[in-house]
Amino acid sequence: MAKMRSKNRRFQVSLSTLVGAGSGGFVALAIALVLGMSVTANFQNTFSLLNDKTILSTQGLEQQLRTHFASVENAVVGLQPSFENGLETGKSPDRILEDLTLALKSNQDITTLAITWMDGRRLGIYRALNGKLWRIKEAVPPPGFEGQDLPELAPDSPPTWGEVVIHDVGTFSNVSVPLVSGGSLTAVLTAATSMEDLAEIVSARDEGPDNTVFILDGQDRVILHSDSDWLQTGGQITEKFPMPRQTISDPVLKNLAEQERLEEFGKAADLGIYVSFVPADEDEFIVMTAELSGFSSVPLTIGQYYRGATVSREVHRLSGSMIVGLGMLAVSVVIAFWLGRRVSRPLRNLARQSERVGALNLNEVEKLPRSRVAEMDQVAIAFNSMVEGLKAMNTYVPRSLFIKLMRLGGSKAAEAREADLTILFSDIVGFTALSEHMSAEETADILNTHFAILVEAVETEGGTVDKFMGDGMLAFWGAPDARPDHAEAAVRAARRIAAALHTANAKAAAQGRPPIRMRVGIHSGPAVVGNVGAHDRWNYTVVGDTVNAAERLQHLGREVAGEPEMTILASADTVARLPVQTGLTAVGEHYLRGRSERMDVFWLDPHPPKAAEQDSLQERPVSAAE
Template sequence: MAFSLKRKYLKMPLSRIVSFAFGGFVAISISLILFLSVKANVQNTFSLLNDKAILLSTSMEQRVRDHFYSVEQAVTDLKPFFDRGEISFSDQDTGLDMMKVAVATSSRITVLVATDLNGENFGVYQAPSGRLWPFKRQLPPGSDKTYVLPKLNVYSGPTWGPILNNDVGQFANVSVPLVIKGKLIGTLTAASSLDSLAKAIRSLDEGDESTTFVMVNGDEILVHSDKDEFQVGGKALQPLPAPREAFGDPVLANMDTADKLDGFAKAARLGINVSRIEVGKREFIVMKADIPGYSTEPWVIGQYFRGASITREVERLTGSALVGIGAMIIAVLVALWMGRVMARPLKKLAEQSRAVATLSLDNVEPLPRSRVAELDQVAQAFNSMVVGLRAMNTYVPRSLFNKLMRLGGSQAAEAREARLTILFTDIVGFTAMSETMSAGETARYLNAHFAVLVSGVEEEGGTVDKFVGDGMLAFWGAPDARADHAMAAVRAARRISRDLEDFNSEAAERGDPTVRIRIGIHTGPAVVGNVGALDRWNYTVVGDTVNVTERLQTLGRELGAEDKVVILVSSDTIAELYGEQAAERAGDFSLRGRSEPMEVFKLDPYASPNEDQIAAAPAFSTTAAE
């Protein structure tokens, strides 16, 4: 005797699972964190300093790159205009107009100048007040020595020159070659004052116990956040920019004697150097990194702070251990409460999911909103999914969707060849009829007509493929295989005929036009399944059998011109109609696209199957069509 054993699973309420799991996890996690914190608080402090070094260096580097991005972009954007000849040294007025626009849109550009191979130039200078000064051949007073022309060739990219100093301030400059037909004709240069950059970098200073600095041209200090009074006391001996040795800051002056600190491997991988410097009896931690690309030599950005701050960090971590123990107790209690709160909406979700699994979408109730963000997102996503499924059923026949889900989803929808019966309908003279209707009236009339057709097809287990103008294509035998597909198609055609009588009666009472239809039915092999590309798939039927069906329907123009409903079927379909007595042989006809004549039969549209025909019908199957 064959039998099977079902594995029994231990089931627990969700609230208990969440409470104990979350509470236990929190208790173990906090205990482990507290243990590691007390045991390795110094190591943790250095880890925080490691992250601080990365964050600070990244922030400073980003300030620099943000400052110079628009400067470099200005010359790279204007270069194509010179290269195409739209701006030329012979027509400087046009060039000045475009340069003024470029400078006006970027407050970081001080000078934008084009220089030819003879040294002649023209450009725009932006004064500290924001006023724009166009110039030709000579820079305005006070703006000289803001840039230097590098040696470029036709293939050079944006090239940054050395940092320059004059009576106004410090300037960075970038140049690009101007090329016409492969020949260098000059240079386009943009210079930017570093005053605003210095202010932005000084704003990263964290207070009295830290100092932010930037060095350029090797060891020249460009920015120093504590130039008025150093951490070790005293003031700057020279105004900025100044050489590191001559500036007067003993910490930066002793950078050559710094000892590299271990434990900062993560920062080191990003090019950040962390070291220790002793000045007298005081210890300082220095973090610095190089930024290449904005001068002939890399910039050095960094910050230093007192080493005593590490001791305070250790004391804070030790004190946090006691706070952590209390937090662990509170967290476990909160976890027990949260488990019960979270279980309620999840239980509701499980109940509604069972209805979705059976595609009983009309019975699905919307999930309520939740104050818990994740649960609220789940509820909204579930509700949106249900709305989407309901909307999908508007365009995908529910009967087809249910069949595909029952038979295995994507596998049942794979394209294959099967023996099917195809039904094709068309309204007689609908084009002329629609000329008297508005677009809205035509759509409403067709929708009501198609409702009759779809009802007849689905009542007999068929699949509506598509609507073609005022016609409809349906088939039997897929996705579920059935031996009586020909008989089901004929029954559907006759059901449609009878329902059409009621449709026309109601239309006549409303004063709407009545319709006559032609129906073609043919049985044969066809390819059925998903056909399409990318995300535009359609479960459909294609092949010669479909074409023959459509031409049988068209033949109804000759064989049933005055009939309210004319049903023409092929001899292949007749061969599968067990006990059919209401079929009249119409003759052999040469259908377009076929080399041999086809024997065609005309069915009585209102006949009902007799008892012998019902008894001879083969059994219906719900397996997928092969």
């Protein structure tokens, strides 16, 4: 008998142990998830910010340099017709020199401006560093020119940049255009700009003692350097610019060949900005480089470098936070297990509310009451904060879409694919003019009320709101969950919007506010739907010709005669999917912008009568969108 009782006896665990282990595991899981997400997000955000800083800094320098060189190029292109006319009319050398002087004075980015005839004669003007202008009346190359050679130009050649020129008075870059007389190449107009003019730009981009900006020419020579007086590694550059990178006193630039590319800066690399670690004097530096093409026969290299500690400080800080978080996790689990028997009573309520959170019934979640037990009180506060955070997130991520994706399999359901969809585009007629006389608060209030009407109609008919664009909306049916009646649902949603808009306008009229008129375009067909984006910037959206066609139909609504409260235009592809074609009027074939073929378009009655299907379709005047 004793043996039978022993055999039938089940293994049991005390409630305190079960609650302690359960609560400890719950806290461990929750904190581990939050910690993991936090650390991951922090790492991603840190490198995303560093990527953005790299891109902004390098592109800012590149833009300033391009602006300077473009000023020189635009100037010489603008002077080309004038000097060609002077050659045709036989202007005297003195008159040509006067014209060159006037042109040089009008553009401070140009250092030398000269005309070289094909027989070797040359006239030009050179501006010295002290601002004095020197006239050039001989074939000897002036500052900014390379020997006697000119670029090989044809009568129809575009502006052509030459190599970087080293002269006794400085370093120059030059651009030439052909001067044509009588249909043949007669002379060449050349403008040279001194690299000294760029020194101010380079120095201004230097952000302090931990930053150095530099420019290399196509022959791997350093032509500009923002820290020539005192380097981050100590000492100074005693050589005269330009000089070969391998012989410069800057050990960072000297060791560029030993650079190690940083894969974390892929976003910058996609834009042609390369970030690397370079060792120098028992230290490491982060070097960012990019090519500047179009203003020299060989592209220039622009770059800057920082001490490696700029990134390592952030990485160490994040690592420290992770260690602290893991320590807190361990302490929390121990405390939760120790206090298990004291917190067993509130666990049922916690489980019930957690179940509602898991089902995303956030409006039904009740706040957990405060507890005299410190740990339980912290759990209650954290849980309530989490619910508030999820509610806030639900403001930006449609709950209906989130539930559909979870039901259909999460990330796999969100993968981009082609599907048969119906697209709806909406827009408020004349909203820009309407909002000119409103305050920001009034404008936001009208839009929020309007969008609430649209969202309710779309979600009632099982659709998905993709995005709001100004005062317009893009919605679609048929994804992520497929449905054969997506065209019917879109049409019903449009008419729901029309009914709600009519009610809202009646209320607005009673309050003395102007009514809102709308245009809606509906089109059905294949489109790409799913996650579109890159890295951590994903968006569940629809793209393709079907989307564009719906937007064009909405624009076509401008051609409807009169000022209707609601204009709904649908394509024949949508109408063909409707089982009962009631409240439809054919408006003929129309060209839509961006499409080569005509499209049959129908006008949908926003408030159709509850009658049988119309026997025939009548013509409604709409101008063809040629």
